[in-house]
Amino acid sequence: MDKVSKKNLEYLINRKDNQYEVVIGLEVHAQVLSDSKLFSTSATKFGAEPNTQVSLVDAAFPGMLPVINEFCVKQAIKTGIGLNAKINKRSVFDRKNYFYADLPQGYQISQFKDPIVGEGKIILDMPDGQKEVGIERLHLEQDAGKSIHDLDPQNTFVDLNRSGVALMEIVSKPDLRSPDEVSAYIKKLRSIMRYLGTCDGNMQEGSLRADVNVSVRAKGSKEFGTRCEIKNVNSIKFMQMAIEYEANRQVDLIEEGKSIDQETRLFDTKKNETRSMRSKEDAHDYRYFPDPDLLPLEVSDEFINELKNNIPELPDDKKKRFIDEFKLSPYEATILVSDIDTAKYFEEVVAKMGKNKDMKLAVNWITGELFAVLNDKNLEISQSPVSAKNLAILVNLIKNGTISGKIAKTVFELMLDGDKDPQKIVEEKGLKQQSDPKAIEALIDKIINDNREKAIEYKQGKEKLFGFFVGQAMKASGGKANPQLINEILKKKLQ
Amino acid sequence: MSDITKQSLTELVENIKNKKLSSTDVTKAFIERSEKSKELNAYITEDFTSALDKAKKFDQKPNLDLKLPGIPIAVKDLFCTKDVKTTAGSKILNNFVPTYESTVTENIWKDGAILLGKLNCDEFAMGSSNETSFFGNVQNPIDKNLVPGGSSGGSASAVAGQLTPVTIGTDTGGSIRQPASFTGTVGLKPTYGSCSRYGIVAFASSLDQAGPMAQNVKDCALLQEVISTYDSKDSTSIDFKRNQYSKELTNNIKGKKIGIPNEYRVDGMPKEIEDLWQKGIQYVKDCGAETIDISLPHTSYALPTYYIVAPAEASSNLARYDGVKYGFRAKGENLIDMYEKTRSEGFGAEVQRRIMIGTYVLSSGYYDAYYLKAQKVRNLIKNDFDEAYKKVDAILTPSTPSSAFKIGEKTNDPVSMYLNDIFTVPVNLAGLPGISIPAGHDSKGYPLGLQIIGKAFDEQNILNIAFAMEEKINFKNKITDWWIK
Numbered sequence: 001m002d003k004v005s006k007k008n009l010e011y012l013i014n015r016k017d018n019q020y021e022v023v024i025g026l027e028v029h030a031q032v033l034s035d036s037k038l039f040s041t042s043a044t045k046f047g048a049e050p051n052t053q054v055s056l057v058d059a060a061f062p063g064m065l066p067v068i069n070e071f072c073v074k075q076a077i078k079t080g081i082g083l084n085a086k087i088n089k090r091s092v093f094d095r096k097n098y099f100y101a102d103l104p105q106g107y108q109i110s111q112f113k114d115p116i117v118g119e120g121k122i123i124l125d126m127p128d129g130q131k132e133v134g135i136e137r138l139h140l141e142q143d144a145g146k147s148i149h150d151l152d153p154q155n156t157f158v159d160l161n162r163s164g165v166a167l168m169e170i171v172s173k174p175d176l177r178s179p180d181e182v183s184a185y186i187k188k189l190r191s192i193m194r195y196l197g198t199c200d201g202n203m204q205e206g207s208l209r210a211d212v213n214v215s216v217r218a219k220g221s222k223e224f225g226t227r228c229e230i231k232n233v234n235s236i237k238f239m240q241m242a243i244e245y246e247a248n249r250q251v252d253l254i255e256e257g258k259s260i261d262q263e264t265r266l267f268d269t270k271k272n273e274t275r276s277m278r279s280k281e282d283a284h285d286y287r288y289f290p291d292p293d294l295l296p297l298e299v300s301d302e303f304i305n306e307l308k309n310n311i312p313e314l315p316d317d318k319k320k321r322f323i324d325e326f327k328l329s330p331y332e333a334t335i336l337v338s339d340i341d342t343a344k345y346f347e348e349v350v351a352k353m354g355k356n357k358d359m360k361l362a363v364n365w366i367t368g369e370l371f372a373v374l375n376d377k378n379l380e381i382s383q384s385p386v387s388a389k390n391l392a393i394l395v396n397l398i399k400n401g402t403i404s405g406k407i408a409k410t411v412f413e414l415m416l417d418g419d420k421d422p423q424k425i426v427e428e429k430g431l432k433q434q435s436d437p438k439a440i441e442a443l444i445d446k447i448i449n450d451n452r453e454k455a456i457e458y459k460q461g462k463e464k465l466f467g468f469f470v471g472q473a474m475k476a477s478g479g480k481a482n483p484q485l486i487n488e489i490l491k492k493k494l495q
Numbered sequence: 496m497s498d499i500t501k502q503s504l505t506e507l508v509e510n511i512k513n514k515k516l517s518s519t520d521v522t523k524a525f526i527e528r529s530e531k532s533k534e535l536n537a538y539i540t541e542d543f544t545s546a547l548d549k550a551k552k553f554d555q556k557p558n559l560d561l562k563l564p565g566i567p568i569a570v571k572d573l574f575c576t577k578d579v580k581t582t583a584g585s586k587i588l589n590n591f592v593p594t595y596e597s598t599v600t601e602n603i604w605k606d607g608a609i610l611l612g613k614l615n616c617d618e619f620a621m622g623s624s625n626e627t628s629f630f631g632n633v634q635n636p637i638d639k640n641l642v643p644g645g646s647s648g649g650s651a652s653a654v655a656g657q658l659t660p661v662t663i664g665t666d667t668g669g670s671i672r673q674p675a676s677f678t679g680t681v682g683l684k685p686t687y688g689s690c691s692r693y694g695i696v697a698f699a700s701s702l703d704q705a706g707p708m709a710q711n712v713k714d715c716a717l718l719q720e721v722i723s724t725y726d727s728k729d730s731t732s733i734d735f736k737r738n739q740y741s742k743e744l745t746n747n748i749k750g751k752k753i754g755i756p757n758e759y760r761v762d763g764m765p766k767e768i769e770d771l772w773q774k775g776i777q778y779v780k781d782c783g784a785e786t787i788d789i790s791l792p793h794t795s796y797a798l799p800t801y802y803i804v805a806p807a808e809a810s811s812n813l814a815r816y817d818g819v820k821y822g823f824r825a826k827g828e829n830l831i832d833m834y835e836k837t838r839s840e841g842f843g844a845e846v847q848r849r850i851m852i853g854t855y856v857l858s859s860g861y862y863d864a865y866y867l868k869a870q871k872v873r874n875l876i877k878n879d880f881d882e883a884y885k886k887v888d889a890i891l892t893p894s895t896p897s898s899a900f901k902i903g904e905k906t907n908d909p910v911s912m913y914l915n916d917i918f919t920v921p922v923n924l925a926g927l928p929g930i931s932i933p934a935g936h937d938s939k940g941y942p943l944g945l946q947i948i949g950k951a952f953d954e955q956n957i958l959n960i961a962f963a964m965e966e967k968i969n970f971k972n973k974i975t976d977w978w979i980k
Contacts, residue, residue, distance in 0.1 A: 056595060060815040062588065063575045063597060063694040065729050095811050097857070099834055106814020156830070158819070287857035289866060292700035292808050294730050 009128045011178030012219060013251045019219040020254075022247040023227075024182055024212065025174035028189060029167050030199040031143070031207040032075045038142050038166035039066030039109065046205045050159035058164040060104035065293050068093075072166040073297065075198040076116050076140050077307050079168055082192045082314055083135050085120025087304050091139075093294045097287040102145035102158050110169075112288045115139035116297065122172075122192070123316055124184040125334050133185055134173030143167050168199070174213065174224065179240035186210070186236050187338065191315050195340045209234045214246045216254070225250065226260040230267050230274055242267040246274045318343055326350065326359045335367055341382045342366075352392030358399040365395055369412055385416045394422040404483055407431050434481040437489065440473070443481070444489050447472045458494055466490065499524035500657040504566065504714035505741075507660055511557075511564050518557070518565025518609065521660075522550035525567050525611060529658045534978040535634045537653040539572045540580045540613040549609045561607030562721050569659040571650045572613035573620055574600045574705070575694040579610065583696040584618040584628040584646075587816045587823045587841030597694025598729070599663060599705045599722045606721045611659055615649025618843045619813065620670055620698040622646050623915040624905065627845040632902050635678055636974050637941055641899045644674030644915075647708065651678040654708050655972060661709040661718050665695060667702045668801050669895075669919025672931035675708055676894035676944025679933040679972035681715045681961070682708040684919075686951045687926035688733030691726030697812040699805040700731070702923040712932065712962040716740035719954060738955045746963040749783035753947075753960070754887035758794035759918060761896060767937045768893045775891055775934055775945040775964070782963040787887055791879040796872050797921040802913060803856050803869035804924070809846075810853025816841065848909065877925045884950050889957055892918050894931040894944035918946060928954045932961045933970040940973055 013020040037044060040057040057064045080087050094112040117138035124131045145163035149156050170189065176182050190201035190208060201208050215227035230246060233239045245267075250260050264283075265274040290296075313321070315337045322333040336346045349362050370391065374381060394411060397403050403411060403426055411422045411431060426432055434440060447469060448455050458465040473486045499521055502510070510516040526543045546567055553565040575581045575593035582588045596604070604610070617627040625633040625648025633648040635641040636656035643652040647664030651674030654662050664671040666684035675682030683706045690705040697703060707718035720741055725734040755776060760769070776786050818824035818837030825840050827833030842850070856865035883890065896917055905912045922929040927948055934945040945964070949957035 059820055061575075061593070061595070061821070062581070062583070062591070062696045062815070063593075063692070065693055067728060067730055097811055097814060099814065099817060101817075101819050101830055104815060104820055106817060107811055285859050287811070287854065287859070287862075289807060289811070289857055289862070292731075293697075 009126070011180065013216065013247055015251060015255050018255070020216045020247070020251045021219050021221070022177060022243065023174050023215045023217060023224055024176040024243060025227075026172045026176065026182065026185065026213070027211040028170045028172075028186070029209045029211075030079075030170060030189075030193060030201070032072050032140075032166035032168055033197055033199050034069065034072050034075060034166055036069055036071075037164040038069055038072050038140065040164050042164065044165050048161055050157070050161060052161065054160040054163065058104065058160055060106070066109060066291070068294065068297065069166065072140060073116070073299070074307060075166075076138060076168055077299065077304060078196050078311065079170075079193060079198045080117030080120065080138055081308055081311050082196050082198075083117070083120035083122060083138065083170070085135055085138065086118035087299070088114065088116055088118055089299055089301070089304070090114065091116040091297045093140075093291045093297065094288045095291045098284050100144070100147075101156060102147045102160070102163070104145065104160065104163060108142050108144060109291055109294070110141035111139035114296075122185065122188055124181060124188055126181065126184060131181065133175045133181075136171040136173050138168050138170045141167050141169055174215075179243050182212070182239055182243060183236045186239070188315070191338055191340065195312055195314050203235050206234060210239060212239055212242060214243055214250070215260075216247050216250045226262050228260065228262065228274070229264045231264055231277060233267055238267060238269055241269075241272055242274055245272060249274065315343075328359065328363060332363050332367070336363070339381070341380065345381050345384065345388050348388035349392045349395070352389045353396055356396075356399065358395060361399060362392070362395045365391060369409070373416065385419060386412070387419050390415055390419055390422055397422055397426065401433060401435060401482065402426065403431055403433050404479070406483075407433065407479055431480060434477050435485060437485060440477075440481055440485050441489055443476050444469075444473055444486070444493055447476060448493055455494060466494070469494070500528045502660070503710050504660045504717060505711075507566060508562070508564060508717075511566070512559045518550040518553040518567075519547070521565065522546050522567040522609060522611070525657075525659060529569075529611065529653075531979050532656055532658055535636060535652050535656055535658070536631050537614055537633055537649040537656065537658055538569065538612045539582055539584065539615050539628075539630045539649070542579055542610050542612045546609050546611050553607070553609065558607060562717065563603055563606045563608040566608050566660060567611045568603060568608045568661060568663075569611040569614050569650075569653055570600055570663045571616050571647050571665060573616055573665050573696045574663065575696065576600055576610060576613065579613065581613065581696070582630070583620070584616045584630060585816075585842065585846070586629040587837070588696070589629065589823055591822050593694070595694060598691035598724070598726045599695065601694075602722050602724055603663070603718075614647075614653050614659075614662060617646035617648065617670075618846050619696065619809070620646040620665055620667055620703075621809070621845050621849055623669070623673055623912050624900070624902070625649065625674075626902065626906055627843055629843060634978060635899055636978070637678060637899065637972075639977055640902045641941070642677065642902050644677035644899060646670040647674050647682075650708050651675055651680055651682070654678070654680045654710060655974065656978075657974075661707060661714050663705055663718070663722060664708050665698075665703055665705050666919075666923065667698050667704075667805060668923050669916040671706045671708055672894050672919050672929055672944070672946060673915060675931045676933070676942065677899035679942030679970065680708055680710060681712055681930065681932050682706065683715050683719055683930045683954070683958070684922065684928060685719060685723060685954055686733075686928045687923075688731055689723045689737075689928070689952070689954070691724065691729040691732050693726055693728040699808040700812060701808060702801075702805060704923070712930075712958060712965050713741055713744060715930070716744050716958045716962075719958075723954075733952075735952050740955055740958055743955055744962050745959050746782070746966055748779070748960050748963045751779075751784040751889065751956075751960065752887040753779050753784050753786045754789035754883050754890040755786050756789050756791045756794065756883070756890060756892060758791050759892045761917060764893075764896050765937075768896060768943065771935050771943050771945065772891075772893050778934075778964045778967045779891060779960065781967055784960070786891070789883045789887060789890070791876075791883060791921070793872065793875045793879050794921055797876055797924055798913060798917055800869045800872045800876065801916070801920040801924060802852065803865050804873060806849040806853030807857050807866050807869075808853070810850045810857065813842075813846070813850055845909070873924050876921055880921075880925045880927060880948075888950070889953075889960055890948040892946045892948065894918060894946040898937040898939065898941035898943055922946075922948050927951055928957055930957050930961050932965055932968070933972065934964070934968050935970070936973070942970075942972060
């Protein structure tokens with residue numbers, strides 16, 4: 001466990017005499033990573049032509065019946081295991097009834113009373129220590145289709161490609177207290193699901209969206225305030241903005257002596273404000289009841305254990321291992337495990353470095369030079385122009401003294417073009433470090449000879465001139481001289 | 496052969512196999528009789544031209560190993576049939592042509608049968624007299640202006656009137672057995688999960704079950720043998736070992752224990768029904784079976800339970816008929832207006848009534864009092880049967896509390912209409928098989944039926960009992976062909 005140091009990082013909203021705490025709970029809708037839908041065999045590929053991935057079941061033709069996709073059930077259970085949650089051996093699919101043009105059945109098949117996954121928890125790494133956030137439940141449900149209102153002034157178009165796609169609704173407890181915690185929560189949840197391969201977490205493509213429940217209360221109060229639900233927010237930035245706006249709106253109401261109405265609100269990303277969508281009185285009566293087309297979902301202990309035994313190493317365990325095995329700092333480990341592809345990359349570098357490896361150096365190169373390049377080129381680490389293998393070779397070249405850190409930067413630049421082997425670059429460009437003490441000594445003798453006055457000044461105490469001599473020596477060697485040797489010899493000669 | 500349409504399915508199959516008849520002969524005969532029987536209004540959609548083509552094709556290369564070789568069959572218009580209009584008796588599906596085939600009908604075509612057409616029924620199978628059909632009333636071949644029962648009224652009328660050798664109906668609360676009883680025919684509601692619901696327009700998913708309707712028990716057994724298959728496309732389909740019902744049919748029921756449930760003696764039941772029941776008891780005894788008085792204590796709650804569960808499921812199942820994707824659409828100012836007009840104009844009064852009841856019983860605040868309680872009572876009703884089956888092999892009851900009534904007689908009194916299903920509904924709630932066989936006539940000469948209820952998956956047993964009783968009863972349906980000019 002990280003050290004918990006309670007710094008003054010509390011997120012509070014201040015008004016004249018009062019301080020308010022914000023209470024947040026999230027309902028995340030995560031699209032299950034699956035080639036076919038929850039109750040039909042239609043494909044789920046993103047970006048397909050409208051209405052090309054629709055079966056008779058998805059379009060709710062008369063007499064069509066849902067058949068559960070076992071793979072989606074496994075994905076939900078795996079996610080539950082990843083959330084340290086209770087897996088319910090018996091769960092029930094219910095119908096949530098409402099009319100809308102992009103809901104062909106007139107009901108969504110969801111799980112209401114008996115979800116497939118019960119209570120669990122997620123650990124967040126916050127700057128002031130770790131924080132545990134409770135998971136209330138996870139259930140499986142169908143996505144609806146998509147209504148497109150802006151293609152025609154008179155008509156709404158409906159695309160049913162998404163209709164019936166499997167979603168996991170993951171409901172947190174109201175344990176979050178700030179926009180930063182919300183960000184950390186979403187990132188951690190996404191990370192866990194990406195490790196498990198149960199959701200790609202792609203927010204741009206709508207694979208991960210959230211309804212955000214926000215309430216405020218006087219600091220120190222134990223009672224929850226009246227909450228508002230902000231529907232369907234699809235980026236972390238928007239979630240944070242919406243919470244900030246909504247919390248302040250609620251505080252203002254309280255300060256004015258007004259009450260907060262429990263309602264559903266929408267976040268307007270252009271105006272950066274939340275707007276009332278419908279009040280509690282107007283809330284739909286969804287008339288939930290068990291779907292008679294589907295039997296209760298029953299899974300055996302063997303089924304669950306089989307999945308449990310095949311759960312990959314998850315971020316928290318990986319982090320612990322990185323700290324224990326590779327002696328990384330908690331901070332370094334957190335960065336490297338946060339995304340599965342980064343962790344994979346790092347572990348590959350470690351493997352390729354062989355026996356005599358410099359872990360710190362590898363971490364620095366990944367989180368420094370490599371991240372900077374990726375950032376600059378807007379690339380994912382899975383698209384890195386430098387392979388883990390070649391980065392490992394580069395780090396080893398530094399470690400064994402073949403090249404200096406400075407030369408390594410030049411080599412790295414050259415590697416970017418076509419993932420070139422750094423060993424070859426060093427050979428071809430003659431960048432190998434000069435480590436022959438005699439040669440360096442000769443070189444230094446010449447420099448001191450050429451700069452007699454400066455050498456005298458140095459000896460008289462102008463110590464910062466040491467850098468000048470190092471620079472000259474480096475320059476004279478074309479940057480290849482071993483800097484450590486230059487230092488040692490220079491010190492001796494200038495005594 | 497001028498009397499082709501008078502032959503049973505079993506006889507027709509035999510004659511085709513012996514090459515005494517061709518599929519074309521048989522198909523022509525049923526088409527001709529159907530053409531002359533328009534007044535019965537049994538058909539919603541005729542598919543005669545195509546049927547004749549298929550018959551000729553069959554005869555060119557007859558596969559006589561099939562169970563229904565070249566046999567023309569009309570089916571209830573609740574089964575989706577590929578490229579043939581399927582309406583469920585409703586205006587809202589008046590223009591609906593499926594691109595797919597229900598599993599049950601697929602099964603009969605695979606075994607050689609040929610589609611004659613789609614038979615009239617109550618709208619979405621909601622009714623007990625076929626009077627809720629958008630396509631008009633169906634006449635009972637027994638007498639003019641007599642209802643054929645419902646919801647499989649067109650099916651019952653077509654079998655009794657010999658417009659089709661056999662047919663497939665569906666039974667949610669009695670929709671096969673009650674019309675069979677009203678028309679002097681045999682109708683089997685199989686165990687829930689025996690026949691696939693895939694491709695059948697849904698009414699109440701936890702109760703709906705397809706089943707055969709025929710002139711006699713053997714035909715019924717043969718058709719059941721063909722339509723009952725396990726189907727992975729229906730999650731409620733059950734993978735159990737199915738018998739060769741017609742081959743294993745026997746009239747030897749010696750030693751069988753038949754339960755007689757006291758609670759089925761309901762208030763106001765006509766004496767002739769009681770008498771019929773007593774006769775039935777005598778028949779099974781004559782066959783060597785033993786009768787035992789039993790109690791099914793929750794019987795009186797079955798009807799109210801049914802009228803909560805079935806409408807609840809229907810209200811949700813029928814939500815898909817919204818004018819958006821297929822079927823009838825009314826013009827509206829906006830989406831909500833379009834929904835309201837489409838569904839007000841597209842659904843008839845009885846369907847609207849049940850959607851409203853169903854919506855009400857599922858509403859928050861009423862769910863526990865109605866739907867949840869009904870589910871609990873449903874379990875009690877199931878338990879009643881489980882208890883009874885510790886002592887008996889099957890149960891004998893009347894099929895209906897009365898014989899067929901006149902068209903219009905009960906249309907303004909839904910409760911008295913619902914009471915028609917009092918003996919059949921418990922069987923659906925418990926998911927059990929039940930068969931209605933004609934057992935006599937009332938004073939007006941109208942047929943009356945007896946029902947044999949079996950244990951789950953024990954279709955063979957109730958078919959055997961029905962087969963044995965059929966021999967003893969020697970029922971003759973009084974069909975005068977009054978509608979043929």
